[in-house]
Amino acid sequence: xxxxxxxxxxxxxxxxxxxxxxxxxxxxxxxxxxxxxxxxxxxxxxxxxxxxxxxxxxxxxxxxxxxxxxxxxxxxxxxxxxxxxxxxxxxxxxxxxxxxxxxxxxxxxxxxxxxxxxxxxxxxxxxxxxxxxxxxxxxxxxxxxxxxxxxxxxxxxxxxxxxxxxxxxxxxxxxxxxxxxxxxxxxxxxxxxxxxxxxxxxxxxxxxxxxxxxxxxxxxxxxxxxxxxxxxxxxxxxxxxxxxxxxxxxxxxxxx
DNA sequence: ATTGTGGCCTGCCCGC
DNA sequence: TGCGGGCAGGCCACAA
Numbered sequence: 241x242x243x244x245x246x247x248x249x250x251x252x253x254x255x256x257x258x259x260x261x262x263x264x265x266x267x268x269x270x271x272x273x274x275x276x277x278x279x280x281x282x283x284x285x286x287x288x289x290x291x292x293x294x295x296x297x298x299x300x301x302x303x304x305x306x307x308x309x310x311x312x313x314x315x316x317x318x319x320x321x322x323x324x325x326x327x328x329x330x331x332x333x334x335x336x337x338x339x340x341x342x343x344x345x346x347x348x349x350x351x352x353x354x355x356x357x358x359x360x361x362x363x364x365x366x367x368x369x370x371x372x373x374x375x376x377x378x379x380x381x382x383x384x385x386x387x388x389x390x391x392x393x394x395x396x397x398x399x400x401x402x403x404x405x406x407x408x409x410x411x412x413x414x415x416x417x418x419x420x421x422x423x424x425x426x427x428x429x430x431x432x433x434x435x436x437x438x439x440x441x442x443x444x445x446x447x448x449x450x451x452x453x454x455x456x457x458x459x460x461x462x463x464x465x466x467x468x469x470x471x472x473x474x475x476x477x478x479x480x481x482x483x484x485x486x487x488x489x490x491x492x493x494x495x496x
Numbered sequence: 497a498t499t500g501t502g503g504c505c506t507g508c509c510c511g512c
Numbered sequence: 513t514g515c516g517g518g519c520a521g522g523c524c525a526c527a528a
Contacts, residue, residue, distance in 0.1 A: 268505080296522080313521045314506085358506045360522060393499060402523085410521060485501070486521075 241296050241376060241407030242447065242456045246324040247309075247317040248293045251300060254319060255290060257346040259283045259302070264363065269341040269354075271310075271362040282365055283307065283344065294372050295406025300352075307344075308367030312360025313409070315341075320350045376407035377447055381440040388428040388436060395431070396424035397484030407447075410486045415459035416446045418473075423495045424483050465489045 262280040264270055270279060286302035293299065298317075300307040309317070316323055318335070335355055342363045343353040354361060374383045387404040388395070398404055399413045408416070417424045420442035422435060431439065450456050460472055469478045471491035478489045 310522080312505085312523080356505095358520090360505060362523090391498085397499080400522090484499095487519085 241293075241409065241412065242451050243324075244293055244296050244298050244311060244407075245377070245451060246454065247311065248291050248298050250317055250319050250322065250324040251291045251298065251352060254288045254300070254344075254346065254350070254352050257288050257348070257350065259286050259288070259344055260347040261345040263343040263345070264341070266341045266359065269356070269359060269362055271364045272367065274363075274365055279363070279365060294369050294375055295402055296409070297367060297369065297372070297406075299367070299369075305365045306367070308364040309342075309354060310361045310364070311354070312356065312358065312362075314358040315354055315356035315361030317352070318355060319352045371403050372406040373402065373404040374406065376405050376412075376443065377451075379405060379440075379443070381437055384440045384443065385433075385436050388431060391428040393428055394424060394483050395422065395426045395428045396486070396488060398428035400484050400486065408443075409456065410488075411459065411462065411465070412447070412450070412456045414465065414489055415450075415456070415461050416443050417495060418461045418471075418489075418491060419446055421494050421496065424488050424490050425481070461489065 262283050264276040264279055267275060270276070282305050283302065286304040288300060288302055290301045291299065292301065296310065298309040300309065311317070339355045339357045341354050341356050341359065341361070343351055345351045354363065373387060384405070388398055391398050396413050396417065399408050400410065420439045422439060446459070450458055464470055464472050464478060467480060469489065470476065471478055471493065473491065474493050476491050476493035479492045481488045
């Protein structure tokens, strides 16, 4: 989500431009029943009006359809040969033409393209946004409490559920819960008022500071988030588990 | 409805 | 030096 917000700001450069040509060489990357020809027809000649972001979904509004871009973990956005992020943790720093999954060329020059080695992202027209929860960057304490309330699922699984809170990924959730000192395996609905409030405070602060720093891979836990890693706060051996289907690192000493 | 599981994409890195 | 296998995260289909 942090990365996607940086991409959104980069994509803002395209506002006011007109689409001249669309290249979509990878049919697998096109979602929602569109193909290279139909997406080109739908977008060519259109003017980019605005950009938005909901969770990990980047929306590019035009005077025609809205273009929806998803990046998975390995996708990068490049606009006019400028990348918002130089290196992604799980992607190589390389930018090979064969990994260009989707390119929009603008009238008068310039382009917007998605480069994704592992094809984890995707492109969609007028994506359905009704199933996304409150965005993590703006969620209120009451909104977070409502998202967690009366759920027996592990707290981490609930936070990763995009229909409850939109925008949190695996690394970010580990970082937030580590800072908040809460065990990711706790039932989401079992938090006290004080814990839920503490979680909300750390959630907002973590997202904001990592956004300012430039990536979710820059968290204080990240360097230790590997087998045999020690807690940067108190030196305890970190616990490595699978929670919510995701590899999870947490400190058994201060996350309770 | 809620919760959990497994598969998919492909590059990279480890051990042999 | 090459190769096989495991791993990475987001999302989706599917099961109970």
